Amino acid sequence: MEKFECSTKIYTGCGALDALGHLQIRRLLVVTDPYFMKSGTANTVAQKAKAEKTEFFDGVKPDPSVELVAQGTNLVRQFQPDTIVALGGGSAMDCAKAMAYFGGGNPRLVAIPTTSGSGSEVTDFAILTHNRVKHPLIQENIRPSVAILDEDLLQALPAGLVADAGFDVLSHALEALVATHATGFTRALATEAFCVTFTHLKASFRGELSVRGKIHEAATMAGIAFSQAGLGVCHGLSHALGGAFHVPHGRLNAILLPAVVGCNQSTHLYGALARQVGLGGSTDTMAVRNLKNGLIRLRRELQLPGSLLEAGISRTQLIQHRQTLIDAALKDPCCKTNPVPVDAPFVTELLDAVSHG
Numbered sequence: 088m089e090k091f092e093c094s095t096k097i098y099t100g101c102g103a104l105d106a107l108g109h110l111q112i113r114r115l116l117v118v119t120d121p122y123f124m125k126s127g128t129a130n131t132v133a134q135k136a137k138a139e140k141t142e143f144f145d146g147v148k149p150d151p152s153v154e155l156v157a158q159g160t161n162l163v164r165q166f167q168p169d170t171i172v173a174l175g176g177g178s179a180m181d182c183a184k185a186m187a188y189f190g191g192g193n194p195r196l197v198a199i200p201t202t203s204g205s206g207s208e209v210t211d212f213a214i215l216t217h218n219r220v221k222h223p224l225i226q227e228n229i230r231p232s233v234a235i236l237d238e239d240l241l242q243a244l245p246a247g248l249v250a251d252a253g254f255d256v257l258s259h260a261l262e263a264l265v266a267t268h269a270t271g272f273t274r275a276l277a278t279e280a281f282c283v284t285f286t287h288l289k290a291s292f293r294g295e296l297s298v299r300g301k302i303h304e305a306a307t308m309a310g311i312a313f314s315q316a317g318l319g320v321c322h323g324l325s326h327a328l329g330g331a332f333h334v335p336h337g338r339l340n341a342i343l344l345p346a347v348v349g350c351n352q353s354t355h356l357y358g359a360l361a362r363q364v365g366l367g368g369s370t371d372t373m374a375v376r377n378l379k380n381g382l383i384r385l386r387r388e389l390q391l392p393g394s395l396l397e398a399g400i401s402r403t404q405l406i407q408h409r410q411t412l413i414d415a416a417l418k419d420p421c422c423k424t425n426p427v428p429v430d431a432p433f434v435t436e437l438l439d440a441v442s443h444g
């Protein structure tokens with residue numbers, strides 16, 4: 088038996104923020120980061136929500152820590168919102184999801200992503216960092232009930248953020264496509280998400296605004312796919328590296344993804360996908376090689392690093408943290424749904440392959 092579920096109501100398109108006005112919010116808590124407080128977007132969100140009372144928690148930092156979530160949870164307990172609106176990238180959404188989970192009172196979660204990457208607006212995941220280790224909190228009741236995909240929020244996205252977050256989408260799609268819990272439904276979403284993102288990411292990076300709405304929807308599709316199908320070793324090791332060295336999550340995925348495609352042996356599905364995006368290949372093996380090379384080419388065009396060394400992690404750091412990284416990756420729940428079993432030699436080989444390029 089297979090199960091597929093997506094309970095999140097999704098509003099999409101320019102002006103989708105107006106949906107906030109229909110939610111009949113009484114006590115609103117907006118969770119965001121200083122950038123959106125300063126830019127006035129957090130206030131715009133509050134105005135559109137028309138709540139009787141509004142509070143802001145605007146201290147979110149990239150890769151939210153357990154300590155930050157504990158601060159936010161106190162505010163949830165004091166203020167007792169009926170609705171928490173998360174405004175920002177994966178970090179703001181994950182922080183808000185964890186605050187709602189630990190704060191109790193069952194507030195409604197509304198997610199407004201401002202990057203096209205994490206898919207957190209529709210997933211059962213919140214990634215929290217503690218003592219330099221990223222811990223995925225995976226619970227059905229942290230999946231937002233409403234997601235608002237308003238492409239107007241993407242106009243000022245810096246190119247670097249488009250690139251990092253875009254490779255997060257590509258990695259969600261490619262890992263979900265072949266993960267052990269994949270179904271026909273998740274594969275359809277993962278395939279569409281990959282094709283749209285792979286085709287348009289370069290234009291978005293160059294500043295072409297007309298494609299950003301498409302990639303925004305693709306990020307959400309990939310989120311639905313992986314939340315149901317699972318992820319794999321790319322995310323397992325990426326979480327370990329992100330916790331230890333605080334390099335942006337999507338950038339680490341960009342470094343790992345071509346190598347993961349090469350070693351996951353999912354030739355038939357990856358081969359078909361390569362042909363679908365025009366990379367060709369007369370046999371599956373050749374098509375997978377083309378997919379791997381296509382990802383490497385795109386990564387270069389988006390000016391992303393090709394190795395951990397290029398991302399600023401030194402040889403000494405890698406040697407010093409080697410065993411901790413391998414242990415953390417093996418413990419990460421994402422590795423459990425990788426299509427081939429993940430053991431210490433597998434992770435070690437992958438880590439070595441991406442260390443120095």
Ligand SMILES: NC(=O)c1ccc[n+]([C@@H]2O[C@H](COP(=O)([O-])OP(=O)(O)OC[C@H]3O[C@@H](n4cnc5c(N)ncnc54)[C@H](O)[C@@H]3O)[C@@H](O)[C@H]2O)c1
Nearest residue numbers: 122149150176177178201202205207210212213214244336
């Ligand atoms: N919960 C999930 O399902 C899931 C999945 C993948 C990744 N994640 C997590 O999400 C986090 C990464 O999220 P992210 O890539 O969205 O980045 P982010 O949320 O960490 O944001 C990075 C920076 O971008 C800025 N920013 C965000 N939107 C902007 C905009 N529109 N314009 C200008 N600046 C903007 C933020 O202020 C922040 O400084 C990681 O912690 C990762 O582990 C979660």
Ligand SMILES: [Fe+2]
Nearest residue numbers: 205255259336
């Ligand atoms: Fe991710």
